[in-house]
Amino acid sequence: MNKSITVAKTAGFCFGVDRAVKIAYETAKEQTDKKIYTLGPLIHNPSVVADLEKRGIGVINSPSEAKEGDTVIIRSHGVGRAVFDELKDRGVNIVDATCPFVTKIHKLVAERTAKGELVLIAGDREHPEVQGILGWTESSAVCDNSGEGDAEVFPNCVELVKLLRKNCEKSKKGVAILSQTTYNIVMWNQCIRAISEFSTEDVTVYDTICTATEKRQSEAESLSRKCDTMLIIGGRNSSNTKKLYDICSANSRCFLIEDSRELKDIDFSTAESVGISAGASTPAYIIEEVKKDMTEILSNEEEFNFEEAMEQSLKKIYTGKRVSGVVTAVNSTEIIVDIGTKHTGYIPLSELSADPNAKPEDVVKVGDTIDVIVTKLNDVEGIAMLSKKQVDAQKGYDDVKKAYESGEVLTGTVTNIIKGGVIVTTSGMRVFVPASQTGVRAADSMDTLLKKEVRFKIIELNEQRKRAVGSIRKVTAEERAQRGEAFFETAEVGQTVMGEVKSITDYGVFVDVGGVDGLVRRMDLTWARIKHPSDVVSVGDRIEVTIKDIDKETGKVSLVYKKTEDNPWVIFEKNYSVGQTVEVKIVSITAFGAFAQIIPGIDGLIHISQIANQRVANVADFLSVGDVVTAKITDCDIANKRVSLSIRALLPEGEYKPAKETAPAEDEAEEAETEE
Numbered sequence: 235m236n237k238s239i240t241v242a243k244t245a246g247f248c249f250g251v252d253r254a255v256k257i258a259y260e261t262a263k264e265q266t267d268k269k270i271y272t273l274g275p276l277i278h279n280p281s282v283v284a285d286l287e288k289r290g291i292g293v294i295n296s297p298s299e300a301k302e303g304d305t306v307i308i309r310s311h312g313v314g315r316a317v318f319d320e321l322k323d324r325g326v327n328i329v330d331a332t333c334p335f336v337t338k339i340h341k342l343v344a345e346r347t348a349k350g351e352l353v354l355i356a357g358d359r360e361h362p363e364v365q366g367i368l369g370w371t372e373s374s375a376v377c378d379n380s381g382e383g384d385a386e387v388f389p390n391c392v393e394l395v396k397l398l399r400k401n402c403e404k405s406k407k408g409v410a411i412l413s414q415t416t417y418n419i420v421m422w423n424q425c426i427r428a429i430s431e432f433s434t435e436d437v438t439v440y441d442t443i444c445t446a447t448e449k450r451q452s453e454a455e456s457l458s459r460k461c462d463t464m465l466i467i468g469g470r471n472s473s474n475t476k477k478l479y480d481i482c483s484a485n486s487r488c489f490l491i492e493d494s495r496e497l498k499d500i501d502f503s504t505a506e507s508v509g510i511s512a513g514a515s516t517p518a519y520i521i522e523e524v525k526k527d528m529t530e531i532l533s534n535e536e537e538f539n540f541e542e543a544m545e546q547s548l549k550k551i552y553t554g555k556r557v558s559g560v561v562t563a564v565n566s567t568e569i570i571v572d573i574g575t576k577h578t579g580y581i582p583l584s585e586l587s588a589d590p591n592a593k594p595e596d597v598v599k600v601g602d603t604i605d606v607i608v609t610k611l612n613d614v615e616g617i618a619m620l621s622k623k624q625v626d627a628q629k630g631y632d633d634v635k636k637a638y639e640s641g642e643v644l645t646g647t648v649t650n651i652i653k654g655g656v657i658v659t660t661s662g663m664r665v666f667v668p669a670s671q672t673g674v675r676a677a678d679s680m681d682t683l684l685k686k687e688v689r690f691k692i693i694e695l696n697e698q699r700k701r702a703v704g705s706i707r708k709v710t711a712e713e714r715a716q717r718g719e720a721f722f723e724t725a726e727v728g729q730t731v732m733g734e735v736k737s738i739t740d741y742g743v744f745v746d747v748g749g750v751d752g753l754v755r756r757m758d759l760t761w762a763r764i765k766h767p768s769d770v771v772s773v774g775d776r777i778e779v780t781i782k783d784i785d786k787e788t789g790k791v792s793l794v795y796k797k798t799e800d801n802p803w804v805i806f807e808k809n810y811s812v813g814q815t816v817e818v819k820i821v822s823i824t825a826f827g828a829f830a831q832i833i834p835g836i837d838g839l840i841h842i843s844q845i846a847n848q849r850v851a852n853v854a855d856f857l858s859v860g861d862v863v864t865a866k867i868t869d870c871d872i873a874n875k876r877v878s879l880s881i882r883a884l885l886p887e888g889e890y891k892p893a894k895e896t897a898p899a900e901d902e903a904e905e906a907e908t909e910e
């Protein structure tokens with residue numbers, strides 16, 4: 235035990251008290267047939283008084299309470315002459331246990347006052363010892379306001395000087411100064427110094443302070459300077475005990491107790507060294523009890539503190555130790571956490587969450603109990619740097635490991651786009667997903683994934699480095715495969731389904747129709763003439779398609795996007811007929827004529843011979859692409875999707891000059907007509 239307990243050698247019963255107690259017990263033994271009383275409590279200690287009571291020694295407070303034949307023990311404080319006389323008059327058997335040192339004062343006072351001297355007594359006027367001393371003056375008269383009397387009591391040097399000045403002017407025969415036996419030695423010395431201005435012939439000083447008191451006070455004072463805590467044991471109405479308390483209080487934390495039962499009310503958690511002293515009325519066994527109990531208390535306290543210190547130190551010294559704490563503040567730069575130690579815990583924002591985009595207030599709030607890891611300690615400044623992110627990562631790692639072993643699909647948020655892939659955060663754990671496993675095409679930017687929630691599987695785990703590699707694509711591929719199986723089970727040719735355009739090529743468009751990418755060939759994309767499939771749809775478009783063909787063995791699906799009701803030949807047949815005049819737009823020029831759009835998807839041929847009512851050698855001399863001209867539908871072959879137009883048929887009658895040089899034969903021109 236590092237804590238110490240020191241009991242003052244002079245603690246407890248003084249000679250006079252010890253003598254009085256012994257006398258009382260002897261009297262109880264010898265006079266068993268008489269009523270025995272002490273005049274006032276024998277000593278200022280309730281437990282001793284109670285014990286004497288058990289042995290048949292009661293307490294009376296006035297001589298008048300005693301009856302003839304009773305035995306009255308005069309306690310160590312002593313009493314005045316008049317008290318003795320009264321007791322004798324009442325036929326009381328007196329046992330005088332007055333301390334010899336006190337008796338000596340009684341005699342001194344009686345002598346000095348008999349010589350006409352004024353006796354000035356340093357002490358407490360109300361104290362029984364002082365009362366007893368005053369009872370031995372010649373006239374038994376104490377000074378009153380008129381200055382008459384044999385004796386006076388003064389509490390301190392200031393009052394002493396006043397008394398001396400007042401009384402020296404009077405024609406007294408001298409002044410004797412003495413003190414209560416338990417008067418404070420320091421104050422007594424002050425008094426001695428204060429009277430130096432007065433004539434030594436007139437003033438006589440008698441040092442009547444009991445050396446027992448002096449030694450006790452001196453030792454207690456010295457002990458109180460060495461100990462952080464002092465226990466003064468004694469009755470609360472004991473003058474010398476209170477003086478000990480006052481002296482020691484100036485130097486240390488001081489407690490006045492009557493016995494060991496009061497120890498439980500005192501907090502000794504900070505006590506390292508305890509000193510014990512006791513008033514003159516305190517029996518040795520009470521001091522011993524206090525010492526014993528105090529030893530136990532300090533021992534327990536030390537044990538408790540040790541455990542507590544261990545607990546604290548576990549939190550302190552193990553950087554990397556996981557501890558619980560309560561969030562006490564959340565601000566824009568850090569989180570403050572009470573981790574139950576003397577340290578102030580700080581979580582920098584960078585250590586709060588694995589998600590760098592997370593707002594602190596979205597992660598924790600004041601009052602939350604959270605687990606953190608101590609990352610750095612500064613015992614001198616009482617600062618503990620903490621990380622919640624690492625705790626989350628530990629938990630996240632456990633989850634990730636389980637998922638890796640079970641093949642479970644995890645959900646996380648893409649928190650970073652890095653070279654070669656993305657970082658997905660799940661339960662505080664950062665998982666690397668290579669670009670090839672993101673599901674994003676090489677040509678596209680992975681930025682589209684940032685802050686998005688994704689589902690992924692762990693495909694690689696490094697337990698040593700606690701790192702994991704994930705794959706978003708694996709999940710989507712597996713899910714797609716499942717959807718694909720479901721598609722082939724239910725899909726039928728002619729069925730209309732919704733799909734998403736996944737990619738566009740020169741020859742057509744791939745559409746995801748639910749786990750399966752079907753192909754819409756260019757010819758099935760639109761009825762209109764187009765330069766490229768991207769003229770019709772874009773990647774990501776949701777379109778309605780019709781299943782044209784299914785090959786379950788190869789997994790190939792052909793789709794049609796163009797709608798039957800949009801078929802221009804149907805529209806043409808419904809709205810146009812041979813002989814009808816129409817406004818058409820020249821869309822291309824050939825050597826044998828020009829093609830003109832009647833409606834989108836239907837182009838008719840204006841043969842070179844039908845451009846003018848004169849010979850046309852070069853079509854371009856008469857028509858240009860983009861020209862809008864009026865022509866007559868001269869022929870219509872719906873089955874072969876051919877329409878013939880003629881400008882000439884609408885021209886006035888005139889000489890017809892056929893082309894001579896470049897006009898191709900009719901057959902050749904007809905073959906060149908397009909279907910669409």
Ligand code: SF4
Pocket residue numbers: 248249250251310311333334335336415416444445446447514
């Ligand atoms: Fe006697 Fe001194 Fe004890 Fe008083 S303190 S009773 S004078 S021994």
